[in-house]
Amino acid sequence: MSFALGLTGSIGMGKSTTAGLFSDAGCDVWDADAAVHRLYEQGGAAVSPIRDLFPEAVIDGRVSRDALKRIIGQNPDALKQIESVVHPLVALDRTQFRALATSDILVFDIPLLFETGGNVAMDAVACVSIPDELQKNRVMDRGTMTVEQFEHIRKKQLPNDEKVARSDYVIITDTLDHARQQVEQIVASIREGMANA
Ligand SMILES: CC(C)(COP(=O)(O)OP(=O)(O)OC[C@H]1O[C@@H](n2cnc3c(N)ncnc32)[C@H](O)[C@@H]1O)[C@@H](O)C(=O)NCCC(=O)NCCS
Ligand SMILES: Nc1ncnc2c1ncn2[C@@H]1O[C@H](COP(=O)(O)OP(=O)(O)OP(=O)(O)O)[C@@H](O)[C@H]1O
Incomplete structure (x- = not known):
């Protein structure tokens, strides 16, 4: 049985970069944002239900993120409506990954892990963190x-x-080397716990 590690953190705090470090350490990684990208592509399962909600958001058969951001900016309820379409499809994608993944530690990179209660399905949670100002600068860059x-997004989180x-774990993403060091320590401590279980 694999160990399920949730990887979360607010927008721009370094989840994707840190997920790559877990992958380097031999963990299979599932990425919620990447699943959304697949769902929004041509032929993706979210395209038709998003078109039903906001026809102007689908351009050339795919969901346009720029159009969605414009719609969200104008309509305070839009993000909730988008979530009601996207989140069940994302959950299905995650279940499929879990059924096929083989590594001893599985990492689930999920920005809204606590907000959606997904943390209860994890054996432990790691959160990436940096000071707010650096977060904002990185996203603006x-x-x-x-x-x-x-x-607007930050307030939703x-x-x-x-x-x-x-x-359970906090990973400070100030530099790549520091983050890698912390990831390697976490992986070693989980593997040690599994060996002693
Ligand atoms: C708002 C959208 C159009 C912004 O697209 P964009 O390409 O600019 O950003 P990206 O998708 O890379 O998201 C950046 C970050 O925003 C945050 N974020 C995205 N959606 C949400 C949300 N519904 N609530 C809170 N934070 C969110 C996350 O931290 C995410 O990592 C897009 O994120 C979206 O369609 N969101 C709705 C689907 C969703 O809830 N995704 C979250 C993961 S399941
Ligand atoms: N450990 C680190 N050291 C230096 N820069 C980093 C580190 N981790 C992330 N960054 C930088 O911070 C920015 C945001 O990182 P990343 O895309 O991994 O965050 P995220 O949490 O996945 O973002 P989002 O929530 O928007 O999807 C990127 O420019 C990335 O290069």
Whole structure:
């Protein structure tokens, strides 16, 4: 039986980068944001239900993230409606991954892990964290969101200090080397626990 490690953290705190470090350490990784990308692609299962909700969000047969962000900015209920379509499909994708994955530790990179109660299905949770100002700078440097869009998303999420308090492990993502060191320690400690169980 594999060990299920939830990997969470607020927007731009370093989940995807850290997930890559877990992969380097031999863990199979499932990424919720990547699952959403697949669902929004041409032929993806979210395209038709999103078109039913917001026809203008589907362009060339795929869901346009820019269109969604515009719609979310104009309509306070839109994100909830999008979530009601996307989250059940994401859950199905996760179940399929879990049935096929083979590594001793499985890592589930899920931004809304605590917000959706997904933490109860995990054996432990690791949270990535950096100071708020650095978080904002990193997201702004990506150039994919306005400050307003970023603040809107951040407000929807459980505050960083609560996530940190509720997690078994905290990974400070200030530098890549430091993050890698912490990931290797976590993997070693989980493997040691499994060997002694
Ligand atoms: C809002 C959207 C259009 C922004 O797209 P964009 O490509 O700019 O950003 P990306 O998808 O990479 O998300 C960046 C981060 O925003 C945060 N975020 C995304 N969706 C949500 C949400 N519903 N609630 C809170 N935070 C969210 C997460 O931290 C995520 O890692 C997109 O995230 C989306 O369609 N979200 C709805 C689906 C969802 O809930 N996804 C979350 C994972 S299941
Ligand atoms: N350990 C680290 N050291 C230095 N920079 C990092 C580190 N981790 C992440 N970053 C940088 O921070 C930015 C955000 O990282 P990443 O995309 O991994 O975050 P995320 O939490 O997955 O974001 P989102 O919630 O938006 O999907 C990227 O530019 C990345 O290069």
